[in-house]
Amino acid sequence: MIGIVLGSAAGIAALAAAVPLAYRRLRQRRVARALAIDTPAGIAEGRYIRIGGIDQWIQIRGVDRANPILLILAGSGLPMEPFTTALQAWEQHFTVVLWDRRDVGRTRGRNGKAGSDTWTFGQLADDGIEVVEWVRRHLHQDKVILIGHSQGSIVGVTIARRRPDLLHAYVGTGQIADMARNEHLTHQLALDRARTAGNRRAVKALERHAPPYRDARTWITKLRWSMATDPDMRAWQRSAPAAVLFWPEYSLADVYRGAFGALFLPPRLFAETMSCTPETLGTRFETPFLILHGDADLHTLPSLAEQYLAAVDAPAKEFVRLPDTGHTSMLTRPDQFLTELLTRVRPLATA
Structure with missing residues (x-):
């Protein structure tokens, strides 16, 4: 998700400067009306909850709170909350929970960077387990479905390995698997695209x-140009600023934090990302393990994610390539992604 920020932060800033505040408020009211949930058993909440000793932000939405819980763990970058509209159809079938981790969005806005030098994915997973337990109590359900995207997939896999009793299933997308190989291959692919396009x-x-x-700075530079030469990601980056603004x-301060805050990547999280391998992620799981991966993902390669899943031992596992989709397939093709969730994942929660 860092790459989304790299391409869209400037667009958000430019749009915010150009749009009159009255027009922004009008557009905000329209979005709010379109997203209103008025079903008797529906839920639409956003709040801070005490997790890991600090206040952390979650959003919970769905037309029927008895539906299976779907907790989405985004990668480092823009928080998921502004993209609720893209996932609105999911709320008919799931109670969708979005969480701003320590390094994301409102949670980071409230708590700042304090202690960030010591943050690890293990700590984020501990936070995530607390979030799952809180949501289960709040909605009176036993388990959740966990989706991990990009760097969020490291957090998700860690939770799935530690606490399978909390999960109906783990679903990876933009799944990180073997970062040393991934970065070597994706760097060369980006360089080839740049040379072909004549982008000096x-x-x-x-x-x-x-x-x-x-x-982290050198990696972020690579991501910037890798995503700038990816047509799918460039199209997404053009649409993201309006969703955030x-x-x-969101206040304008929230917009600013959402656009630029994610460019900060704490050192230990960077180091752990770069050292990620199937062995560090783990290959033995006691919960169903699925990967729904864009077959045109040029940033976390589907071939490496598929090789990782081949090594996984789980009660059930499945690798699904999503045709003609890239790294952000969950948001750019939400209907296609939802079809796979309803076909392959929701039955695991309702059996």
């Missing part, structure tokens, strides 16, 4: 920032 700036930047990356629940 991209070629120069990518040649200067080749793996292994010495720090016109999200009804």
Whole structure:
């Protein structure tokens, strides 16, 4: 998700500067009306809850709170909340929970960077387990379905390994698997695209920032140009600014934090991301393990995710390639993604 920010932060800033505040409020009211949930058993809540010793933000939405709970763990980058509209159809079948982790959105806005040098994916997974337990109590259900996207998939896999008793299933998308191989291959693919397009700036930047990356800044530079040469991601980055700017629940300060805050990647989270392998993620799980992966994902390669799943031992497992979709298939093709969830995942929660 960092790459989304890299391409869209400037667009958000430009749009915010150009749009009159009265027009922004009008658009916010329209979005709010379109998203209103008025069913008797529906739920539409946003709140801070005490997790890991700090206040952390969650959003809970669905037309029937008895539906299976679907907790989405986004990658480092824009928080998921402004993209609720893209997932609105999911709320007919699931109670969708979005969580701003320590490094994301409102949670980071409230608590700042304090202690960020010591943050680890293990700590984020501990937080996630607390979130799952809180949501289960709040909605009076035993288990949840967990979706992990991009760096969120590291958190999700860790939760699935530690607490399978809390989950109906784990679903990875943009699944991180073997980062050393992934970064070598995706860097070369990005360089090839830049050369083919005659993009000299991209070629120069990518040649200067080749793996292994010495720090988060060099990796973020690679991501910037990798995603700038990906047509699917460029199209997504053009639509993202409006979603953030016109999200009804966001102040302009929230917009700013959402656009630029994610460019900060704490050092230990960066190091753990770069060292990620099937062995560090784990290969033995006691919950169903599925990966729904865009077959045109140029940033977390589907071939590596498929190889990882082949090594996984789980009660049930399945790898599904989503045709003609990329790294953000969950948001760019939500109907296609939902079809797979209803066919392959929801039955695991209702059996």
